[in-house]
Amino acid sequence: MKATRTRAVRGRATRTRAIRTGGGISVRFDVRAAVVVAILVVAALLASVVLIGTGDFDIPTADVIRTLLGNGDAGQEFIINDLRLPRVVVGLLVGASLGLAGALFQSIARNPLGSPDVLGIGQGSTAGALLMIVIFQGSATEVAGGALVGGLVTGAAMYLLAWKQGVHGYRLVLVGIGVNAFAVAVNGYLLTKADLVDAARAVVWMTGSLNGRDWEQVWPLLTLCAVLLPLVIAHARPLRMLEMGDDTAYTLGVPVERTRIVLMGSAVLLTAAATAAAGPVSFVALTAPQLARRLTRSPGPNLLPAMCMGATLLIVADWASQRVFGADQLPVGVVTGVLGGVYLLWLLVTERKAGRI
Amino acid sequence: MNRLIADDVTIGYDQRVIAEKLSVEIPDNSFTVIVGPNACGKSTLLRALSRMLKPSAGRVLLDGQAIQSMPAKKVARTLGLLPQSSIAPDGITVGDLVARGRYPHQGLLRQWSGDDERIVRESMESTGVAELADRYVDELSGGQRQRVWIAMALAQQTPLLLLDEPTTFLDIQHQLDVLDLCADLHEEQGRTLVAVLHDLNHAARYATHLIALRDGEVLAEGPPREIVTAELVRETFGIRCQVIEDPETGTPLVVPAARKARVDA
DSSP states (O other): OOOOOOOOOBOOSOOEEEEEOTTSOEEEEEHHHHHHHHHHHHHHHHHHHHHHHOSSSOOOHHHHHHHHTTOOOHHHHIIIIIIIHHHHHHHHHHHHHHHHHHHHHHHHHTSTTOOTTTTTHHHHHHHHHHHHHHTTOOOHHHHHHHHHHHHHHHHHHHHHHHBSSSBOHHHHHHHHHHHHHHHHHHHHHHHHHSOHHHHHHHHHHHTOOOTTOOHHHHHHHHHHHHHHHHHHHHTHHHHHHHTTOHHHHHHTTOOHHHHHHHHHHHHHHHHHHHHHHHOOOOSHHHHHHHHHHHHHTOOSOOHHHHHHHHHHHHHHHHHHHHHTTTTTOSOHHHHHHHHHHHHHHHHHHHHHHHTOO | OOSEEEEEEEEEETTEEEEEEEEEEEOTTOEEEEEOSTTSSHHHHHHHHTTSSOOSEEEEEETTEEGGGSOHHHHHHHEEEEOSOOOOOTTOBHHHHHHGGGGGGOBTTBSSOHHHHHHHHHHHHHTTOGGGTTBBGGGSOHHHHHHHHHHHHHHTOOSEEEEESTTTTOOHHHHHHHHHHHHHHHHHHOOEEEEEOSOHHHHHHHOSEEEEEETTEEEEEEOHHHHOOHHHHHHHHOOOEEEEEOTTTOSEEEEEOOHHHHHHO
């Protein structure tokens, strides 16, 4: 008879470090997560520089950096600062927002499928945008506004429908999938009602791309991120407690429902704003948190790593959509799906052998 | 006055009332055990006592204050609860999980003090899970896992600790382990414990104060030796039995009547 060998899998003994000051202040952080965040930030910035140099008119990396630092020639300055930089900044912000929103939603739903694109926030935003395009023939700003409002209304509806003495994981996911199906139907209906010109415009918007984004899209998104990020970070510790179940979090003194409302509200705002800026970019919110989590190998929502992963993923995908697949033929959302999806599958397959996250 | 009191509370979910005008006092420094048939309101009472469920009438007093109006973190530093079901996040180690019990004592600028570290270590030592600190929670046995959750509740360092069916799903050895641990916490550390238990004989052995609940009403309360009688068991659970002296401990031992005699009752 073959003897079965069992081996206890040990976690990392020194997972966290604490810094303490004489004044009783102490800060604790996960070393590996901090390294992952640092690497992802560097990767996102490097990819951004490469992306700025990429286009109909390639610019050497050295020139890109020189121009970004304010020492470039006038021609390159125009291309870089006015045309390409805002597109890249929008890409970074959209990716970061989606990554963060995805991590928040997945943690609140306690389910990796509970990401805002699966739960219909993206489709809700699309419904708002299509409504502005098809019914009101609105301007670009009005379409963005429509997307924002659409996402917020969808998020609010989802919360109210899922609420039953608090919002719980499975309920949220099921209600979200229902809301998503409803929004898809509304969008299909709006498209059939549209005349040819509007329909073409709607389809372009729905592919989710960063083409032609300028500083006008940057400022609102940047402001929103600057306001929401500190709010989310301040609630990161209660969120980690929530992952142990409402009862346990409650007995530890976490204001359960308030934390959930604040964080869900933030995640819906981030998703809606990102969709308003770049259209519905699929898959980033779903994959970025999962990828980040597997890199940090840390339990908990991994908010900052997911955010940085989202930004990196989107920029690399945008570069790939221009460089690998040729010009702007392919919407960035498709490439994020291919890149993120394949990477996630690879991780899942290899982790099955390791038997651990 | 005792530290934890339910004063004339009406509790339930939505429109369904579980208990009406229920008054219970938890004697300080006692190991109180609540027993009663399924759906008698044991867990509901525990939830109300721990501020998780708001009574529709009456109030729960903690140190003389209405518990609902106290700040959540302040309550969490005085009273801990081990719920029936908790979720261990994927990939969390025992040490990390126990450390989360320190949450009510921490803040944005006080995330991990030397005290936190010491108390987490002590909590793991007193529950016998110190050597498991670096293991993943999801690969532990049921008994080990329950000890880890108790260690987390201990790390919260509350003078009052409520446990909702802490021995469910455990085999007899691990049940006794957990109860021994509770008795130690009560005797050696002077904590006030309130546990919901299903096994009457365990309750009679370990409790210093027993509360028998049926249909949201207290039928009897007091030291097990004084209140556990065949009459009380029949009233509470609707079964005929003999109550004899436990040959090991001298506490009341409930022996249900044989099937035929029970059916006749």
